[in-house]
Amino acid sequence: MKFLKNLIFIDIETVSEKPTFSDLSERMQNLWVKKSIYLKNDEEMSAEELYAERAGIYSEFGKVVVISIGAFYTDKEGNLNLRIKALYNDDEKVLLEEFIQTINKKLDEQKVKLCAHNGKEFDFPYMARRMVVNRIDIPEFLQLSGKKPWEVGHIDTMELWKFGDRKSFTSLDLLTAILDIPSPKDDMDGSMVSTVYYQENDLEKIANYCNKDVEATAQLFLRLKGIEILPPDRIHFVN
Numbered sequence: 001m002k003f004l005k006n007l008i009f010i011d012i013e014t015v016s017e018k019p020t021f022s023d024l025s026e027r028m029q030n031l032w033v034k035k036s037i038y039l040k041n042d043e044e045m046s047a048e049e050l051y052a053e054r055a056g057i058y059s060e061f062g063k064v065v066v067i068s069i070g071a072f073y074t075d076k077e078g079n080l081n082l083r084i085k086a087l088y089n090d091d092e093k094v095l096l097e098e099f100i101q102t103i104n105k106k107l108d109e110q111k112v113k114l115c116a117h118n119g120k121e122f123d124f125p126y127m128a129r130r131m132v133v134n135r136i137d138i139p140e141f142l143q144l145s146g147k148k149p150w151e152v153g154h155i156d157t158m159e160l161w162k163f164g165d166r167k168s169f170t171s172l173d174l175l176t177a178i179l180d181i182p183s184p185k186d187d188m189d190g191s192m193v194s195t196v197y198y199q200e201n202d203l204e205k206i207a208n209y210c211n212k213d214v215e216a217t218a219q220l221f222l223r224l225k226g227i228e229i230l231p232p233d234r235i236h237f238v239n
Contacts, residue, residue, distance in 0.1 A: 016055035
């Protein structure tokens with residue numbers, strides 16, 4: 001299975017860059033108010049409430065706090081295994097630099113292929129933008145500039161599932177349900193990340209949640225390629 005070589009599965013967790021709307025500078029408050037006007041708001045929340053609820057998903061107002069990384073490898077018996085590791089830090093710049101160093105230490109960045117669920121719309125561009133904000137050189141495996149589409153090593157499991165249909169979003173949770181893959185969800189979901197981070201101060205809990213999404217994404221990739229998913233004893237979480 002040569003196509004699994006140099007393939008890295010990732011998932012990121014993000015929160016608002018500041019704990020509350022009032023912690024923003026006056027300029028950033030005004031810019032958020034302008035942005036919030038165009039956000040879908042069925043519940044008619046105020047700009048302050050919308051900031052708490054959604055700022056983390058916008059790279060201009062959020063930051064990355066966890067990056068989980070997964071990769072397949074073959075054991076001594078020739079069986080396919082999956083190793084997953086979570087990187088997390090309150091200091092986003094340190095986290096992003098550690099992510100780049102971790103990838104480059106193991107692989108040639110020219111050959112790395114990244115895979116994530118909805119990665120092309122969220123994870124990949126979000127990280128690249130936050131690297132720009134933090135004055136970090138964007139690594140080759142995140143670069144799009146000057147590349148032809150087939151030269152970009154980005155794989156998106158949601159895009160694979162669409163089979164060319166661009167009309168709808170399909171969640172990772174839904175796909176794992178219909179394809180008989182163990183659910184990545186436990187006692188928290190994405191909407192709880194900001195609360196767990198700012199109110200519970202439990203970054204490790206967020207990291208564990210992120211790891212499970214990487215596990216599910218890797219298993220989904222196997223199913224989409226017609227390969228049997230891995231049993232639990234061949235999935236390894238490392239520190």
